[in-house]
Amino acid sequence: MDGRRPRSFYVLAAFFTLFLIFLYGPTITIAILSFQGPQGGLTFPMRGTSLHWFRELFEQQQVGDIWGSFSRSLVLGLMVMVTTIVVSVMGGLAFRKRFVGSGLLFYLIITSLVIPSILISLGVGLIFNQLGLRIHWASSGFGSQLTWTLPFGLLIMFAVFNRFDRSYEEAARDQGASAWQTIRHVVLPIIAPSLIGVALFGFTLSYDEFARTLLTAGSYNTLPLEIYGMTTNVTTPVIFALGTLTTIFSFIVIGVSLLTVWAMGRRRARQGSDAGKGMV
Amino acid sequence: MAVLDTPAARDAAKQAPRGLALSRHVVGWLLASPLALVLALFLILPIIMIVIVSFWGATEFSIYPAFQFDNYEFLFGSPVTYSVFLNTFKYAAITWVFTLVIGFTVAYFLAFHVHSLTWQVALFLLCTIPFWTSNIIRMISWIPFLGRNGIANSTLISWGVIDEPLDWLLFSDFSVILTFVHLYTLFMVVPIFNTMMRIDKSLIEAAYDNGASGFQTLVHVIIPLTKPGIMIGSIFVVTLVMGDFITVRFMSGSQSANVGRLISNDIALLQYPSAAATAVVLLATVLIVIGILLRFVDIRKEL
Numbered sequence: 001m002d003g004r005r006p007r008s009f010y011v012l013a014a015f016f017t018l019f020l021i022f023l024y025g026p027t028i029t030i031a032i033l034s035f036q037g038p039q040g041g042l043t044f045p046m047r048g049t050s051l052h053w054f055r056e057l058f059e060q061q062q063v064g065d066i067w068g069s070f071s072r073s074l075v076l077g078l079m080v081m082v083t084t085i086v087v088s089v090m091g092g093l094a095f096r097k098r099f100v101g102s103g104l105l106f107y108l109i110i111t112s113l114v115i116p117s118i119l120i121s122l123g124v125g126l127i128f129n130q131l132g133l134r135i136h137w138a139s140s141g142f143g144s145q146l147t148w149t150l151p152f153g154l155l156i157m158f159a160v161f162n163r164f165d166r167s168y169e170e171a172a173r174d175q176g177a178s179a180w181q182t183i184r185h186v187v188l189p190i191i192a193p194s195l196i197g198v199a200l201f202g203f204t205l206s207y208d209e210f211a212r213t214l215l216t217a218g219s220y221n222t223l224p225l226e227i228y229g230m231t232t233n234v235t236t237p238v239i240f241a242l243g244t245l246t247t248i249f250s251f252i253v254i255g256v257s258l259l260t261v262w263a264m265g266r267r268r269a270r271q272g273s274d275a276g277k278g279m280v
Numbered sequence: 281m282a283v284l285d286t287p288a289a290r291d292a293a294k295q296a297p298r299g300l301a302l303s304r305h306v307v308g309w310l311l312a313s314p315l316a317l318v319l320a321l322f323l324i325l326p327i328i329m330i331v332i333v334s335f336w337g338a339t340e341f342s343i344y345p346a347f348q349f350d351n352y353e354f355l356f357g358s359p360v361t362y363s364v365f366l367n368t369f370k371y372a373a374i375t376w377v378f379t380l381v382i383g384f385t386v387a388y389f390l391a392f393h394v395h396s397l398t399w400q401v402a403l404f405l406l407c408t409i410p411f412w413t414s415n416i417i418r419m420i421s422w423i424p425f426l427g428r429n430g431i432a433n434s435t436l437i438s439w440g441v442i443d444e445p446l447d448w449l450l451f452s453d454f455s456v457i458l459t460f461v462h463l464y465t466l467f468m469v470v471p472i473f474n475t476m477m478r479i480d481k482s483l484i485e486a487a488y489d490n491g492a493s494g495f496q497t498l499v500h501v502i503i504p505l506t507k508p509g510i511m512i513g514s515i516f517v518v519t520l521v522m523g524d525f526i527t528v529r530f531m532s533g534s535q536s537a538n539v540g541r542l543i544s545n546d547i548a549l550l551q552y553p554s555a556a557a558t559a560v561v562l563l564a565t566v567l568i569v570i571g572i573l574l575r576f577v578d579i580r581k582e583l
Contacts, residue, residue, distance in 0.1 A: 005393075006494075008393070008494065009393050012385065012388070012389040012393055013389065013393070015385055015386070015389065016385075016386055016389045016390075016403070019382060019386050019407075019465075020406060020407075022462065023407070023410055023462070023465075024410070025425075026418065026421035026422050026424075026425060026462070027410070027413075027417070027418065027421050029421060029424050029425065029431070030417070030420065030421040030424065033424055042423060042424060042427070043423070043424040043427055043429055043430050043431065044424065044431060044434070086314070087314045087315050087318065088315075090311045090312070090314060090315070091311065091312055091314075091315040093311050094307075094308045094309070094310075094311035094312035094315070095308075095312070097304045097305070097307055097308035097311070098304070098308070099304060099305040099306075099307075099308025099309055099312070100305050100308075101309070102308065102312075105312060105315070105316065105319075108319050108323065108324070109315075109319070110579065111323065112319060112323050114515060114516075114519040114566065114570060115323070115327075115519075115523070115563065115566070116519070116522065116523025116524075116540065116559075116562055116563065116566060117523055118523060118525050118540050118543050118544060118559065119326065119327065119330060119523075119559050119562070119563060120322065120323070120326055122326070122330060122543065122547060122552070122555060122556065122559055123325070123326020123327060123329050123330045123559075124322060124326050126326070126329045126330065126333055126552060126556070127325060127326060127329050130329070143318065143321060143322040144322055146318050146322060147318070147319070147322050147323050150315065150318060150319075154315070200412065201412075204412040204413070205412075207414075208412075208413065208414040208415060208416075210415065210416060210526065211523075211524075211525070211526060215547065224414060224416050227414070227416050227417065227420075228416055228526070231416075231420060231530065239420065240420075240421075243414070243417040243420060243421065246414055246417060247413050247414065247417055250412055250413040250414065251409075251413070253412075254409055254412050254413075258405065
């Protein structure tokens, strides 16, 4: 079968390869350029190779408060991640009840997803301003980012619960489990792998979020804001070095998440169902 | 039996249908309350606030409550507004065409030409991973390619295609649209691939059995069945491009404008009422476009 693929396969495979090069090429290029020698510029040719620009990041802070902004982004990302998981699971469970007003809430979620980010930024900024509150990444920034991460978390939960076999829950209830016990011991373990997905979305979308945080982060920048600031006044490969580091960090987060999902799937496949083994 | 035969149990049994129906809505709202709270505070209130402030007045240093239409009058009276909105639609339309063609082709290859599920998942993940990395870095990473002395120009010169570096590669409409396509094609690939994977393969076999060519199958079977995915992807791409204000500023070198930039410029000048009025018009425009696209698809059915 594999030996006789149609010609269209090869054309499309070539197209797909080009797409991947288009997708990853620029990122790989700046990864290479971040190893420029000390005299090197923002493009090829490479004037020697060195770790000069990475060292620059770790040594003096003439380019801004990179490590401070990194730790803020990290904390904010974790805050947003945990909140996104909890609120999305609760929301997913809620929508199964088909309560009055769920249709309206659904369209609000879609609105939250498609609304131009600058409106959230501007609106939240104005409210805090008029109430006399100080904008801060952990308050106004946090809330603004949730309007971006929650729709993704909820859409995943909707997809999960639409495919959820309710007979598991009924079985638990028939055996006398309370509503909470059913969720804790039956529903949550079954949906656990998708929760990793929600966590991945929650963290990375927050960690890289820019537009909704711009006017809501206050005087302390998150990392994307810091990088954006650097684009206007830094003209050395140090910005590539920073870009490479933060991309590697993202890749690690993505890799760990995917590996966890994969390991969970394997463990499940190995253990399989314990039906018929009894409760000895 | 003895366990069930308590007054409370009998009561519950009698009232079960009614009691259940009531508690279903209450429990639903209780579970949804954190979500509703976040959306109320950070989505609905900000929109209301923007609408209110769009009627306010502004001095050079501060804004003051009022109810006047000055901001809208100025907005609709200025020819700049129309050209900027036109430019925004232009970016959205061109980006939409490219992301659709590329995204559809990629999804089509993955769904119908890659036969092993493992490979499908692996290649699909490869397409989606950049979505979880920083947009700003992905934007910046075009600079070494497109600059005057960048990779594209030096390659073309060394091949003898051009004698002088092309100026329009970076800080132009070209680089803006290239970056949009680079950033947002993923938003087309994922929903289209998702819909394609749900097409019953026997339908395609049936088309072949009835003598349809590959192209006919594509046009008459696959594309109509993929429409919902195409619409969802289109909603993403169009709204992201129309609401953008960073890509255009950065990749055009501040030489081109779209509505998002108009708003962010006003914000930088502390002209919040004027920014709010533009934002209201932008929101209305985006909602109209989505309303049109939603006529072709029922999102709730596609999850």
